[in-house]
Amino acid sequence: MGLLVEGRWHDTWYDTKGNEGKFKRQASLFRNEVSSNSEFTPDSGRYHLYVSLACPWAHRTLIMRELKGLAPHISVSVVNPKMREHGWTFLPYPGATGDMLYQHQYMYQLYQRVDSNITSRVTVPVLWDTHTQQIVNNESAEIIRYFNSGFNTVTGNEDDYYPAALRSEIDAVNEWVYHDINNGVYKAGFATEQNAYEEAVTQLFAALDKVESRLSNHAFLVGDTFTEADIRLFTTLIRFDPVYHGHFKCNLKQIKDYPATYDYMKRIFRMPGIAETVNFDHIKTHYYYSHTMINPTGVVPVGPSLSLWE
Numbered sequence: 290m291g292l293l294v295e296g297r298w299h300d301t302w303y304d305t306k307g308n309e310g311k312f313k314r315q316a317s318l319f320r321n322e323v324s325s326n327s328e329f330t331p332d333s334g335r336y337h338l339y340v341s342l343a344c345p346w347a348h349r350t351l352i353m354r355e356l357k358g359l360a361p362h363i364s365v366s367v368v369n370p371k372m373r374e375h376g377w378t379f380l381p382y383p384g385a386t387g388d389m390l391y392q393h394q395y396m397y398q399l400y401q402r403v404d405s406n407i408t409s410r411v412t413v414p415v416l417w418d419t420h421t422q423q424i425v426n427n428e429s430a431e432i433i434r435y436f437n438s439g440f441n442t443v444t445g446n447e448d449d450y451y452p453a454a455l456r457s458e459i460d461a462v463n464e465w466v467y468h469d470i471n472n473g474v475y476k477a478g479f480a481t482e483q484n485a486y487e488e489a490v491t492q493l494f495a496a497l498d499k500v501e502s503r504l505s506n507h508a509f510l511v512g513d514t515f516t517e518a519d520i521r522l523f524t525t526l527i528r529f530d531p532v533y534h535g536h537f538k539c540n541l542k543q544i545k546d547y548p549a550t551y552d553y554m555k556r557i558f559r560m561p562g563i564a565e566t567v568n569f570d571h572i573k574t575h576y577y578y579s580h581t582m583i584n585p586t587g588v589v590p591v592g593p594s595l596s597l598w599e
């Protein structure tokens with residue numbers, strides 16, 4: 290785990306000192322839009338997606354790519370789930386692809402390629418433009434919006450996971466789901482002081498209770514329509530029992546203790562194209578092996594049983 294400072298890689302853990310032991314996520318640096326009015330116009334074969342199958346943020350983009358029929362138009366490189374002193378790497382690992390475009394060894398070399406003096410964390414997902422050879426966007430919340438509607442002229446797929454009529458409700462749900470659940474598990478797991486951890490866990494389970502009561506009355510988060518809000522929640526839920534419950538100490542309950550939420554998670558998992566985007570080996574190996582500050586031995590637990598998915 291590390292970051293680039295003025296173009297040079299430094300192997301350092303997140304700094305929580307001076308912030309009462311709280312983890313604070315940094316804003317993503319590359320925020321360009323893909324649209325016919327932008328420098329980055331929609332096109333088949335022009336863009337490439339760099340992901341980790343372990344990462345819940347990258348997972349959103351893989352799901353949207355599947356649902357919108359973008360797989361033939363946007364190719365993908367998958368990093369090695371083991372992330373230590375060099376950050377994300379392209380070293381061989383089952384299910385990883387290597388860097389399909391440049392054969393880099395390390396993900397940070399891709400960021401250096403854009404700017405040899407860059408100061409940035411080196412995160413996935415990255416949407417890469419092969420024409421201008423630069424990062425278009427590395428913020429998953431934005432990438433999924435461009436995948437949702439920016440490429441309709443290329444794919445002919447008009448399915449809409451952010452429909453105009455539901456936008457304000459989707460935005461409202463995304464807001465608390467992001468702070469209390471998606472990022473909430475990280476706030477609990479990366480906290481370095483007791484109070485910071487307890488605050489995050491309390492907020493997290495209050496939000497999961499809220500999800501459970503919503504899903505007891507409706508099929509999806511925003512009424513009965515499957516939207517991006519569900520995609521964004523799903524990628525955290527699917528990692529919860531295998532990783533966040535143990536590794537991030539989010540252990541008041543498991544998702545399987547929430548009947549409506551558990552049923553909802555399984556329903557989404559079984560939608561066409563979704564199961565293929567879930568790789569439990571990458572998920573468990575990444576978190577337990579990479580976060581040596583939380584799990585110094587790097588030993589990956591055998592359980593829980595995932596027989597449910599077979």
Ligand SMILES: N[C@@H](CCC(=O)N[C@@H](CS)C(=O)NCC(=O)O)C(=O)O
Nearest residue numbers: 344345346410411412413427428429
């Ligand atoms: N805001 C970003 C966050 C992406 C992110 O934090 N990805 C993690 C993997 S789950 C990462 O690459 N972390 C490496 C680091 O922080 O150095 C997004 O949603 O796209």
